[in-house]
Amino acid sequence: MAEPRLSIRLLSPGKVSNWVDMITVESASARALHSIVLISPSTKTGSCPSMPASTSASRPESSSALRPSTCSTIPCSRIPTLPFTLRMRLALHPQIVPAVPATSVAQSPTRMYISQLIRQNRLDEAEQKLWSVLTQQPDQSWALDLMGAIRMRQKRSQEAEALFHKAAALNPKDLEAYRSLGEIYQGLGDNQQAIASYAEVVKLTPADRGANVALATLYQQAGQYGQSVEAAERVPTAARPPELLPVLAADYFGLGDASKVPPLIQRVLRQSSLHRGATLEFATVLARNGYAEDAAHLLQIVRPAKPLAEYLYTLARVREAQGQSAVAQELLAQALKLEPKSYNILLDSARLAERAGHWDSAADLLRRADEVAPDRPEVMTKLVGALLKAHRPEDAVEAAKRLVAAKPDDPESQYIMALALAEDDRSEAAEPIARKLVELRPNDAASLLLLGMVQFNQGDVAGARQSLEHCLAVDPQMTDAHYYLAVLAQREGKVDLARGELESVVQANPNHAAAQSALGIVYLQMGETEKARTALEQATKLAPDVSQNHYQLGLAYTRLGLADRARAEMEQYQKLREIENNQLKYRIPATVTASPGPQGHP
Template identity: 30%
Template sequence: MRITVSAGARVFRAYLPRVPILRSSTLVLVALVGWRSARAQAPIAAQLQHAVRLMDAGDWQKAEQTLQVVLRAHPNDADALNLLGVATVKQGRVDEAEAIFRKATKSNPSLPAAWLNLAQLYEQRDDKEHGLQTLQEGLSHAPHDPRLLSETATLLADRGQFAEAVRRLQAVPSAARFSDYWELLGRVYLSNSDFAKAEEALLRALHGKPESVTMLRQLTGIALKRGDTARAWQYVARALRLAPNSPELLYEYAQVSLQNKLSSEAVLAMRKALLMEPDRPDFLFFLGDALLDTSDFHEALPYFRRYVELRPDDPRGHLSLGWALFLEKSFPEARQHLEETLRLDAKQADAWYHLGMIAYETNDSEKALEFLTHALEVDPGHARAHWGLGMVYSREGRYEKSRDEFEAAAHLDPDEPKVHYQLSQVYARLGESERARSELRLYQEAQKKSDERIKLSQRLPSGVRGGQPRP
């Protein structure tokens, strides 16, 4: 059974994975824990132990025969009834088992295992309402049993009653709050988008299970949701060290690396992931996208080409391939894919922008103005379209118009060096020497920051310098 993670909790693609909620995995385990904790009468203890050994060995028929012998002498022994119910279920007689578990709860209402097993039968029939009622009835007789509290919390969380689920978990005695408890509590908080408390609980759970990849992935997603990309990288890098050959983890590591401006790390991780799953579309697309952020941008082409082959109706693939081809100055083929992008989705402002820049590069100012204007009609905040119009107007000697477009681009994207450079040139041509010098200083500052970002993208993350394995 899974707790449903709200849409808000699914932060960045694969993060915050939906994982099975912590619960008693089978009827047998619940039964054994239940009877062993009970104070069985001495004369029948040996027979119950023998039945348990048979159940451990999977010999359900002989276990049933042994338990029937016990019950002939002690027809209301709750431990024997509970174990008989398990053996009956395992032999496919579910309706009969329900009656046996009910009898066990009446014989000893304080036996948690009988209530748990009965509730689980109802859940297997997809009757969660009846299952929840059964657990709550069990809690009325054993209010501090950690298993009953945890199972009840799980079903309440499934119903979206997160506050009530947390209340049940907080009633678990401190002595029973082991790693599984904190993991369950963290997932309930996570489902309710309470990321601070979810992180706190999962970190406590991780202390008891330091090699839990699942919890590290959950913590990665929480850190991303809270905007802490550095901490997210630490979590996912730690998970990857534990499972270095997991394609999913490599993908997640690459995504977080790119958010931390570690383009080279992202590329390395995706290359390894593609060795394992060479035709997975999302891997191909992401690697191409990551390569566009590096000096090896020309290597993105084969990945985008393969993506388009696999997903010919996805406008993103044609758009990215068109942009990569534009960077290679393969204008005719780039134009073909950009036009296909717009055929699939006419609202792709980037496609109109790239077509405008192809027209600019091929000295077709009329078409360039048409396409770039259309890009701004689709997306008025498209900084690069303003920059492109500025370039067209500047080449035509229309410096006032050029200035207006470059100023709009600088307002929308003040960190782009080339905008400030072009503004400095236009101001100089318009005789505004002081503003030209000011823009030239801004260009130099922005270019310095851009160079630093490029170096940052190629550096080794601090966690790698210590000799830890890389993708």
């Protein structure tokens, strides 16, 4: 059996030498004789006795540098006699690239040439040539891989995913297909699929550096710290990239082995000037795990001369860990001015806006994050929640539709869709989804609560009570279920029962706006006006855009003889009611941010 031949092809020889076109290092099995073949581009093609005639015919016409011509052979013993300058040019010149094994000589120039076109971003030319290959050989896995690479550059992830899956099915040892699938899923935020894809790479090549680094990162993000460490340790210490250090630190913190972190800090400090990004991420890990002061010290060491978005972003996270939320928000705002399309900065800015109760701002930031990285489930889920909190249910429904389209078989996506529909007063559309969820997850408290809410909105008192009581049997701490049962009891005239339920809700969660409002109404019904005032003032503070809170508080002020305050609340009620009517937002509440309708007039 002949030994394999390694070829090195020079794609543009003009700048290296005016006479060297190709160098081939051969190993002859019979004589173990190593030689170098030197080919001159100045002579006519087709006269090289050591190369098959088909080679030149299969080369791209535009690549004259790959056409063989006359050749001469120099034994290895004479290699040192080659001019030193030539040897150095051949060793260092960037346009000398490895060729594929000689067993596929007829295909290698086409594949190499298309790969080069893709690297040069000449995607239309590359695609045209790939279609020529796939028309004749539709199951050629390398061509499918390259077509998938084109689709990835074109941001057509679904098509790229299908191409790589087909390539992997045709060739189960196709490393590039699995690696590319890992990149796609990681970019989409689908960590489990990404882990499965990179695991296939490691199964074929256990020491693969890139796949193990990706696995270590993904496992750490999934909270699988032991597996993350195993993946990182498959990369030799000397070969570990700096970005692996914060991953290992997070793993050790997660495993409760913080004693292994200090040596990593020393390595980070030694590399901080060259690898600022890894240092910043390491500071974030320290801050997240209770070492905010150490993180701040580390950031001081790598502080840039001019503000950089990445640095400001990390500093904001450290300041947040130090309890300085307002400073963190300001730093994030500065970072966004420098990099307005940074996904991570947008996401963290939205999170802090949510924490401050600025729901419209949070929704806007999440929309911008979605534009940067479309259809990521984590963003769409947060966006639906922010829109609901901002009392924009119609927008929430549209966002939920996109979430379901991205993950149609995911129960959580269906749950969010039903919740948005219920908030938009479309209980008839929400009800079958909620029932299906309960069938799939009969002991899931959240699904049972959702169904109870929908039944409540539809006026199905018996059904709502049954679902809500089942919910509390599964999880007695579901305060929203207590709230809806209290409202049912209130409407049935069982005021004492309603009062008990609502008092327990606000004791467990003083910021439950709807429960505070309902409790204030119950206190009014029971003649305890001062208590009603306290509860309704709290409800108005928590949900100032809900007209009924102002209405009921106006009643309480009237009964207390506070005429001016009562008038002000009633005027605010009229303004908000007009807005609600104009926007068709007035409806029976479906979430804790709303409260029951008017219970009477002053």
